[in-house]
Structures are given as structure tokens and as C-alpha cells.
Amino acid sequence: MLQVAFIRENKEIVLKGLAKRNFKNAEELVDKTIAADEERRAIQTELDAMLAESNKLSKDIGMLFKSGETQKADILKKKTVQLKDKSKDLTESLQNKANELQELLYLIPNIPNEIVPNGVSADDNLTVFQEGKIPVLHKDALPHWELAKKYDIIDFELGNKIAGAGFPVYKGKGAKLQRALINYFLDKNTAAGYDEVQVPHLVNEASGFGTGQLPDKEGQMYHDAQDNLYLIPTAEVPVTNIFRDVILKEDEFPICKTAYTPCFRREAGSYGAHVRGLNRLHQFDKVEIVRIEHPNNSYKALDSMVNHVKSILQELNMPYRILRLCGGDMGFTSALTYDFEVFSTAQDRWLEISSVSNFENFQANRLKLRFKNSEGKSELAHTLNGSSLALPRVLAGLLENCQTPEGIKIPKVLVPYCGFDLIN
Template sequence: MKEDQDKVVKGLTKRGIAKPESLIQEVLDLDQKRRTTQVKLDDTLSQSNNLARQIGQLMREGKKEEADRVKTQTSELKQLGKSLQENLSTFEEELKQLLYNIPNVPHESVPEGNSDQDNEVIYEHGKIPSLHDTAKPHWELIKEYDIIDFDLGNKVTGAGFPFYKGKGARLQRALINFFLDEALAAGYYEVQPPIVINEASGIGTGQLPDKEGQMYHATKDNVYLIPTAEVPITNMYRDSIIKSENLPIKNVGYTPCFRREAGSWGADVRGLNRLHQFDKVEIIQIQKPEKSYEAFDEMCKHVQGLLEKLNLPYRVLRLCGGDIGYTAALTFDMEVYSAAQKRWLEVSSVSNVETYQSNRLKLRYKDESKKTKLLHTLNGSALALPRIVAAILENNQTENGIVIPEVLRKYTGFDKI
């Protein structure tokens, strides 16, 4: 127990959580109150039931006065039981809300650090292209070739909701189909989930409570637009005990995704670099704990394979404690190089969430000894489209147009814009 507590404190310290010892002690103290109250409640209910059985016997024996005294005791115990049940419910709710606001404990391999500047580059692949002298960033190219229209999107909806037109729309569709086909070939099972979720689903995968206000919330119906297909797909298995022979579960799904991106500003969010609505193909795995890091490596290799087939230079980063997502135990980001912007753009995050989501979801399996255990959940972008499109447009531009990656041409029906 002490060893587990030290591990949690060390992990939360990596995330930059202030005074994690106090936070964990608060959890333990509240849990002890819950346990003590539960024991008292069980004992009170047991006493009440035993006395209730005595009343009938005493009445049959003609001992009415004694029976009345027992009735009074039973009534007092029932009142105490009601009070204890209310206290128990309060402690359980307080503990649940406290735990909801504690992020996942990072894997031991996660480096310390405060921001994305402290992430570790662990692999680089591909040659950064040299562009011609008049090369342009993608936000100029899309206007020149009239393939993505931000002004029209702003008119119809608002900033961050572009229209894709003509060959721009066909390039989007080509990428989606390519990513889905590659996932199917890798053994993933395709689902097309809803793009709106209820509150229980947001809580189940850790998006709620939404501390940063990044989710779009339809308050009248209390539903949320999804930030990623991970949420509805993983929630397919909420409150489930999966048969061991059905593991691993491998799902892939395409959805539009919605993020408010509150507080985003500056040159880094120009054009396709950051949107409120964007398309993404997501891969999900549900695994036995002993297999989950093998699955994590497999998912990372799958994403890297997509980038190599698109002939995009990329690098892999291991995220530090200060930059890793709230629910993740370990995350690798894949970034492609944008030659016109002369910067790296994140296009995928692959995460092992371990039991953080399955604990909330009550997602379990029975091992060989028939003991019920929590499963591990994993998710990854394979891939998010906007920055992939930006990199394709910028890196493949020539003085005579934009060359489409060869692997996409059977999907686009054209080889140049």
C-alpha cells in the first residue's frame, strides 16, 4: 500500500501537481470515512433485521411489552440506518468527484518536464524537402487553387469551420478512405459512431468534468459534440465484462471532431493548423494488461507506416509529465515537418490509458482463474487530417501545381492540383 502510494505521488509530481501527498491523503481519509460508515451501516441493518425477527416471536409468546420495546429499538435503528446511508452517499459522491479531478498516473518511462519543450524526440524519419524560391504556406495555396475556403466558413458558421471545395474536398475524402482501408488491413473492425455523446460517456472516458472548457455542450439536451471518436467507440464497452477469447478488441472509426480550442491564438494556429471542426480516423484497442504495451508499440508503428506511405518526413516524441494528456499513462506524438512553415506539426497522439478509463467504465474481463480484472484501453489518431493536408500541400508544391502522394491517387482520381 505504501509502495503504491509513493508511486502515485511520484507520478503526479511529474505532472506538476502541487502537493500530491496532501491530495492522496485527502482521498485516503475520505475513503476511510466511507469504509467506516459502510461497516456501521451494515452492522445497524443487521441488528435491525435480527430485532425485527424477534418481534413476531415475542408477540406469539404474549410478551407484548417486550415486543413494543424491541419495536422502539428497531425504529431507532432504522432512523440511524437512514442517517448512515445519507452520510455514505455523501462520502461516495465526494470521493467520486475528487477522483474525477485527479489525472492518470504516468508510466515510469514518462520524462519529467513542464511543457512541450521538454518532450523527448526518440525517432526521426525522412528527408525534409527543399522548396522552390516562391513556395507558399498552405493558407496561401488554398486560396490560389480555391480548394479550402475559410471566409465562406466564417460567413456560414464562424472562424475555424472551413469549407472544402473541389479537389480539396476530394483530397479529404481520399485521405479518410486511405486511412480506413489501412486500418482494416491491419485487423481493425470499422464502426461509424454517433458524433454526439451523453454525460455518462464523457465521464466514462475522462473528458468530463471538462476543466478546460474545450467541449461543445448542447445544454438543453445535456449532450456534447465529440472531441474524438475515442469517446463514443470506447463507451461501446461501458459496463461490460468481455470474454477473454474476444480480446483484443480493435476498432477504427472516422468522425468529424469538435473542439472549442478556447484561448488559442497566434501564428501557430493559422489556416489548418488549428480548427474547431476537423476530420479524423481513430484507432482503439482494448487489451489485457500484460499485452497493452505490445499493442501500444503496434499502434505507433501503424501510424508511422501511414506517414511513410504518404512520404512525409516525421518524428516521434515521448511526451513529458507536464504535456501528457489527462487520461494517458504514456503518449507518443507523431509530428510531420511543414517545409513552407519550417516547423513540426503534430498529426497523431497514441496513448496507453491503462486502467484509467476502464475503471470509470467498469470495463472488465475474467482471467484464467475466473477472477474479474480491469482491462487496458488504448487510442490513437490514424490520422487527424488538417495538418496532414497542410503538410501535403506545402511539401509537395511545385511551380506547376501540387503533386498528390502516389498512394492517394487511386482515391483522388487525379495526381496534381
């Protein structure tokens, strides 16, 4: 969430940013927020004055008791009782106002970076880079869900039986290829300086709020009501929350973490051909990279993350492109996002396999993730994350693009991880 002080002092910038997101009724919301903040501070000031008086009286009473002047003390007691009633009311209205303000702040998305293109939908995203040769496949080439069946490496029906749609079972070489990809990605990430961590796959409510999945994406997460825990939709949640309520020293930057986790998404409302096979799942594997950065360095860090993901796709020899998301297609919490898409030759379309974002201090504000700056003051850090990489669509692209009449040729870099170079 944005800082109230920032909104108060930069209303025009905020409105301009929201306009880029095609955000409806922006000015009304911003004005309401600023008003709520002003009211909150007014109440706070009034309450503070009352408490100050009450504190002073209590001290006086203490002294009077000590010196034995109990009658005088009793008179003061009566006064404080009155004050207490009033301050109780004020405390309540302060709480209400603070909650109201909080609710309003939760509704305001992050301000897009200058270079975010205008636009309303995915069609308006800007292709900033493209690389890799799109292979010409033999005429009997198949989409990955057919290949999965043909070689018996992924069983969607079996997953249906055990859990439901969107929970595939990987078998044999398919399962091993999954494991190979995970290890390969983790090795690449750690070689690039990201510390590997293993984190919980369930998180509490505070963590959900910390990274912004709550309250706005409540319905997208699986929720265990009994213990009030959420299955993570991405490793971003537990990994970034490592730094919730943390004040870093300036020399601790940069913080670079990588984690493999399964990801769980309800994907309520998805349907159609675009969710076939591995295209959209309720459970999938992903290796994530997360960085905590000094504000001065976060965009440099974003570039380096983009280059890192590039290098992986180059090694895998996959045709891919990089999109700079437009205002209308960007996530709620992001200031700048680059999506990576792999071309799926048999489906003749691009599949999103990675999303790399700078959240600036939007998440940090909720997380209370700060650092001591050179003046010794606490300042919000910047958070970034990206997939490096999400498995299912990499696998889909790989199966489709690497198919030959003899079978699926495994990219060279993966062979040491799999122990085989052909699926047939």
C-alpha cells in the first residue's frame, strides 16, 4: 500500500498513476483517503491532549497520596474519571477512523513507473525484446497434452481422480524432468548469487496481508479455515515475509533469495481452451527469485533479474519474448513488470512463464520492511520478485518445441539433471 503522507503530498502524481491503470473514480477515492487521514490526525491530536492531562493528574495523585493529602487526591480522582470516559469515546472513534483509512489505502494500487506504457489490456503490452528461433515442426506435431499422453509422462485424468481438474500427475520421465528443471533453475539462481531457502507452503493471515494477496485476492487462495492458514499462491509470499517487521542495516543490501515451492491457485473463473493441459493449473511448481533492495538500486536490480531470466531461456534454447506490461494489465502491487513468454509452436501462441516486478516500497510499507539510511532514519526498502522459472509452461513449450518424429529431444543443459536425452 502507498504511504498516506505520499498521497497527501503528491496527489497529482497519484492521480496520474491511477489514470494509467484506468482506475475508476480515482479522484473520489484519493480525496476520501486524504480526508480520512486528516480526520484521523485531528482525533489523534485531541486524544493525545486529553491523555496528557490525565497522565499529569495521575502523577499528581500519586504525589498527594505519598504526602498523605488523600482528600485533595480524591478530588483529582473525580476529574480523571470524567476524562477517562471522554478518552474512551475518542479512542473508539480513532480506531474506527484508522480502520476506515486502512480500508481505503488497501483499495489504491501502486503507482506505475514512468516507462509503463498506456493501455487497457494484454493487447497493449509492449514487446521490448525477442530472441530465439521458432522451430519448424514436422507435420504430425502435437500440442503438449497429446504428447504427454503419447509418451505417458503426464496423466491429467489420474489427477482428476485424485484431486480434480488442474492437478496433474507427472509420471516416469515426466516426473524426472520436473525434478531436473527445479534443480537446474535453483542451481542457476544460486550461481547468480541468490541464497536458496526452503519455506512453509502455508502462511498465516499476516503474511498474506504483508505481500498484498490479502485482502484483494482472498478468493484466489486455498484457505484452511480451521487453522486460518493459506496455501501459498507463490513463494513470493513466504520468502518476502521473512523480512516483515525488519529493520535492515544499509550494508545488508542487496538481499537475494531463491526458493522452490509448489504454488496453489484456485483460478476461480478460468475456463476454455487456454486452460488445457499445463496452461493453467491449480497446483504447479515454481522457482522464485526475491530481492530486497535499497531504493536507489531497485531498478538496476530489476534489470539484472531480467537479464538473469534471459540467460536461462537462452541456455534452454527456447524462443521467447519480453513484454513490458501496460498500465491496465499490471498487477495491483507492481510499479513495473516484465513478462517473459515462450512460444508454443504446436499451440501457435505465447505462454507466460515468468513475471518480474519491482514493487518499490508498496509491499515494504505493508510489511514494515525498512532500513536505516545514512542519516540514521528508518526508510522503506524496495522489494522485487520474479519467476525463475514457472515449470508447467516451460515444460509445455519444451515438449512442443523439441518434438521430433523420434521423440522429444531434451535440451543439452538439462541432460545431466535428467540422465536421459530423449523421451520416446
